[in-house]
Amino acid sequence: MYQVDINSDLGEGYGLYTMGMDKEIIALISSANIGCGWHGGDPMVMDETVRECKEKSVAVGAHPGFPDLMGFGRRNMSVTQAEAKAYAKYQLGALQAFTKSHGVPLQHFKPHGALYNMAATDQKLAAALAEAVYEVDPAIIFLGLANSCMIRAAEECGLTVASEVFADRAYNADGTLVARNQTGAMIHDTELCITRVVRMVKEQKVKAITGEDINLKPDSICVHGDNLKAVELIRAIRDAFAEHGISVKNLRSIMS
Amino acid sequence: MYQVDINSDLGEGYGLYTMGMDKEIIALISSANIGCGWHGGDPMVMDETVRECKEKSVAVGAHPGFPDLMGFGRRNMSVTQAEAKAYAKYQLGALQAFTKSHGVPLQHFKPHGALYNMAATDQKLAAALAEAVYEVDPAIIFLGLANSCMIRAAEECGLTVASEVFADRAYNADGTLVARNQTGAMIHDTELCITRVVRMVKEQKVKAITGEDINLKPDSICVHGDNLKAVELIRAIRDAFAEHGISVKNLRSIMS
Amino acid sequence: MYQVDINSDLGEGYGLYTMGMDKEIIALISSANIGCGWHGGDPMVMDETVRECKEKSVAVGAHPGFPDLMGFGRRNMSVTQAEAKAYAKYQLGALQAFTKSHGVPLQHFKPHGALYNMAATDQKLAAALAEAVYEVDPAIIFLGLANSCMIRAAEECGLTVASEVFADRAYNADGTLVARNQTGAMIHDTELCITRVVRMVKEQKVKAITGEDINLKPDSICVHGDNLKAVELIRAIRDAFAEHGISVKNLRSIMS
């Protein structure tokens, strides 16, 4: 009876440059966050990635980032809210041209890298992104970090909102992620990752780094396809989900 | 009883850089070709330009170009048809995010600069652009050079097609434009420009550089807003149109 | 017997886009900070600007910025020190190709926009920039904000260092600039600007916004050429300098 989405970033190559194990990942997820040409991705890559998602019945989302290809969108930039809003619309619209061409819906929107991290704690930036989505198409689901500013901003905006959680990250007592530069931020033990993520889905709880249980609403599990080990973790998670009667479905199926 | 569209390129600034006399031009035209961020234009400029077009009841079109900001999209690039198609979709979609936000239709598509010139004589490139438009939204009008490959390609694709003519350019006997680097290519005499353009609209004819009359279907007059003199030419054309009972209407009104 | 340099940003156009009143400014300054293609400027503009500086006997400096043409290098970016160092070297070297071609020395280095502002208060970033200059050519003068981190970092690095001051900006008691978003940050009274800048040069003092005198070492006055009013201010400053026996000389003449 349990169900959850699994999302991953895809389509982040650029020209001759490749990025990530898209072919392996796409078979294991239910929703894809597709680069929109600014931090990664280009029109040819976007077209091909939407095509592949359609073939594999993976739902498509826009994954816009800062205009910083050299930094892969991972560097903070001090943009205004108006800029963030316009940048989000531009990239969202660009991807929609390809989803329309392939006849698939644009399911969701999830900001990338530094834009995601900044919007997780900056309510005004988060609101700018949510408004961008709402004004382009209010039916698009906003996918953001559980318990972050993004979730509140998107809800206030009137969007359907999905919360994502991480199998391999530690959480603070307030439900936020332990910063990567702190000890214990990453969970390297595959078994522990699986135990935690299964409990998140079944009990909507996870143990914080300080020991207490916290509440989390895991609409989607975020996974990465950087290397073979990462792909193995996804496979292990899917196996565990199968054992525990957790079905993997895309966000649209879960949210409606 | 005569009617014709007047189109011009707008929204080609970038960041702090400005381009053209948008404010003056927008009051004089019926359709705007808006830069989509590759040869000129950026998301903030696109948003602002669509807003102003809406305010002034000017119809909005996408004006995509090559990925060559440094050359303002005026340099030929040897892209494949698949690339041209994907590039056109990307830019068209990006602009649609802003037309949707402002609640205005995206009326037309007109390629920019070198992409326009190459597509005027390269049937396969023209077909790639037409297919891009058709696959994203078959209701969008394709605006191209009268008597060029673009017109044929867009018609074959099933799109509504609009032919544009120039008041200040000489024509060859086959209906193509005299190349800019040839003597007499540009017509500098304002009165002559007006006489020619009025005749084009009323008689669908213009005298070629070699003396004979040729047939032209002027759905839209292309004008430029580079400087005050150019703006004066547009005003003079509009005055002449008023005298001759030619109403200026956007493409959608004319084509339907 | 007094002497001071006057510097301004030039060569910040890009392709067909123009920026600032370079032609008017170049006749009024002794040192030019030339854009290096990232926040503004392109190879053609750089070539032409170096040529004009040579003709007018204006000394040439590199003016590198963040990789953010859309934001004109005015937006903070969280680059690492290694990145800042490499970015500075790249742009400095690129400009040197043109100074070598024209047979003029590269006199100085002054960071642009957000890179300048961040380096004014971030000692590590300032050190990264100073090291970049030193490693490429230790004879290049580092031009930075008087009393800022940049001055200390460049001195520690072993570079010749020049301090710049502003005629139209208010100063805090600690010698730093009053932030632009604070009341009184900009001095709009031309006479007051002139009185202040003449006193800076003759007495090496200026009155802080809080009333007390502070010490400043004005090797160079930074002026802007954004509009006609700005150009008029430079002319007025030059007239006042002539009256007060202050000669305008480039940094190399002053520092050696």
Place this chain on the structure above:
Amino acid sequence: MYQVDINSDLGEGYGLYTMGMDKEIIALISSANIGCGWHGGDPMVMDETVRECKEKSVAVGAHPGFPDLMGFGRRNMSVTQAEAKAYAKYQLGALQAFTKSHGVPLQHFKPHGALYNMAATDQKLAAALAEAVYEVDPAIIFLGLANSCMIRAAEECGLTVASEVFADRAYNADGTLVARNQTGAMIHDTELCITRVVRMVKEQKVKAITGEDINLKPDSICVHGDNLKAVELIRAIRDAFAEHGISVKNLRSIMS
């Protein structure tokens, strides 16, 4: 007593994107053509690649391309001669900042991709590139396709010129390369590649695709590091050179 250079393209990654097997290749070549940030490469990559070349005693050259990262510099662009010249200077200078920092000479200049191919048959474009090099530093060696326009243009300019040949490409009777889209253009037989390249070095001759012997002056062999098979070919060539008493030396050693 025979000696020849082996060159390859290195340092063409960009940000997080990697390209080619630089680590494997660098141990097998004598001269590296390093990307300058336009078609590939960025300042961090350039810095690191120059450092590695220094460590492995591989001579460093500039490898500038068109401003087309999305096309990896492989698409023809209709730039003017003045633009080509300025673009070459910009990229050459940028790389020099890193060679100066590391205390190694900039040995040579070799255009990349479409810029190389266009300059091989366009005498004016070739002259623009040669002049760019000469004006920045006349001691830099121009490395170009044997028997092409580039060789003549660089010689006329007064530069030291090195001719490069290909082990795995067929030649026409006039000494030019058989175009890639023609049958037999690529030689896939490793033994044949080796036999041909050894003969080129020892006899300065190669058999054209039409059967006759043609003369070639192989100062440098161009090799690629795209994949393991390519790396194996380089190893096989080096083994054959060792057997035939052909020493591999960088261009500076050979040309002086």
